[in-house]
Amino acid sequence: MTPILLSLLAGILLGLLLLRKPLVLKFSNRLFSLSVYMLLFLLGVSVGRNKEVMSNLGKIGYEALVIAVASIAGSVLLSTLLYHRLFRKPPSHEK
Amino acid sequence: MKSSLIIFSFFVAGVAFAYSGWLSESVDWERLGGWTLYLLMFLAGVSIGGDKNSWHVLATHNYKVLLIPFTIVLGTLAGSALVASILPSLTLQEGLAVGSGFGYYSLSSVLITELHSQSLGVVALLSNIFREVATLLLTPILVRYFGRLAGIASGGATAMDTTLPVITRYSGKEYAILSVFSGIVLTLLVPFLVTILLQWGR
Numbered sequence: 001m002t003p004i005l006l007s008l009l010a011g012i013l014l015g016l017l018l019l020r021k022p023l024v025l026k027f028s029n030r031l032f033s034l035s036v037y038m039l040l041f042l043l044g045v046s047v048g049r050n051k052e053v054m055s056n057l058g059k060i061g062y063e064a065l066v067i068a069v070a071s072i073a074g075s076v077l078l079s080t081l082l083y084h085r086l087f088r089k090p091p092s093h094e095k
Numbered sequence: 096m097k098s099s100l101i102i103f104s105f106f107v108a109g110v111a112f113a114y115s116g117w118l119s120e121s122v123d124w125e126r127l128g129g130w131t132l133y134l135l136m137f138l139a140g141v142s143i144g145g146d147k148n149s150w151h152v153l154a155t156h157n158y159k160v161l162l163i164p165f166t167i168v169l170g171t172l173a174g175s176a177l178v179a180s181i182l183p184s185l186t187l188q189e190g191l192a193v194g195s196g197f198g199y200y201s202l203s204s205v206l207i208t209e210l211h212s213q214s215l216g217v218v219a220l221l222s223n224i225f226r227e228v229a230t231l232l233l234t235p236i237l238v239r240y241f242g243r244l245a246g247i248a249s250g251g252a253t254a255m256d257t258t259l260p261v262i263t264r265y266s267g268k269e270y271a272i273l274s275v276f277s278g279i280v281l282t283l284l285v286p287f288l289v290t291i292l293l294q295w296g297r
Binding site for chain 2 (some may be wrong): 002003004005007008009010011012013014015016017018019021025028029031032035036037038039040041042043044045046047048049050052053054056057059060061063064065066067068069070071072073074075076077078079080081082083084086087088
């Protein structure tokens with residue numbers, strides 16, 4: 001078990017204990033957004049300093065786009081199968 | 096959409112500051128990033144555990160509904176694996192890790208940066224933002240040609256919040272709850288799947 005997953009599990013347990021404490025949860029969610037902002041700013045800073053990443057931005061963007069398109073295509077196609085097998089209502093016989 | 100713009104602008108601001116040399120060299124991802132990541136994972140856990148809605152939704156649905164996120168995981172991983180096998184610059188592991196963000200770009204990019212590399216972190220950030228934006232733009236067309244689950248599938252983890260309005264509008268109100276459910280399951284899976292994928296074989 002990695003420290004990262006342990007932190008996550010510890011958080012889930014604490015969250016369960018705090019189910020009836022909406023104010024604490026609200027604070028925690030706020031702190032979560034703030035740390036996301038900070039980490040992405042820091043990621044930006046080190047990317048901006050990283051010559052290797054900066055000179056490869058085109059390639060990085062291309063890979064990102066292709067993975068996004070393939071992920072969407074794969075899941076949409078499989079979901080079509082699921083939809084037609086289990087979710088679409090049979091045609092009704094009413095007028 | 097608004098929140099992704101805010102988050103993305105923090106990233107761009109960081110790049111711009113560093114590139115223009117305005118920041119002193121003392122601000123350091125390596126030092127701050129690793130530490131804050133544990134806090135971030137912990138807080139992500141708290142918001143998952145403390146969300147009454149997600150436990151309720153998870154507890155009251157049958158196997159048929161669980162097949163939706165399962166299908167999305169399968170389709171996403173198959174698509175990413177295909178790309179990784181075609182592009183020589185990506186290993187299978189890297190492609191799968193980026194795909195496993197399911198549109199949850201903030202957590203997956205930070206996690207991938209820490210566990211793998213900055214360049215793959217940026218790939219994950221962009222790729223998962225693309226997934227969200229594409230879902231917002233394409234859901235009307237996808238639903239029309241691929242059925243009412245298509246928007247939910249395309250949205251991935253974002254189907255529970257940012258892309259929920261457009262999905263509800265084009266798939267119908269009765270699909271809103273399925274969309275939230277699937278989004279919650281995928282959101283829960285992201286940290287586990289990304290961590291496991293990047294640490295296998297180490």
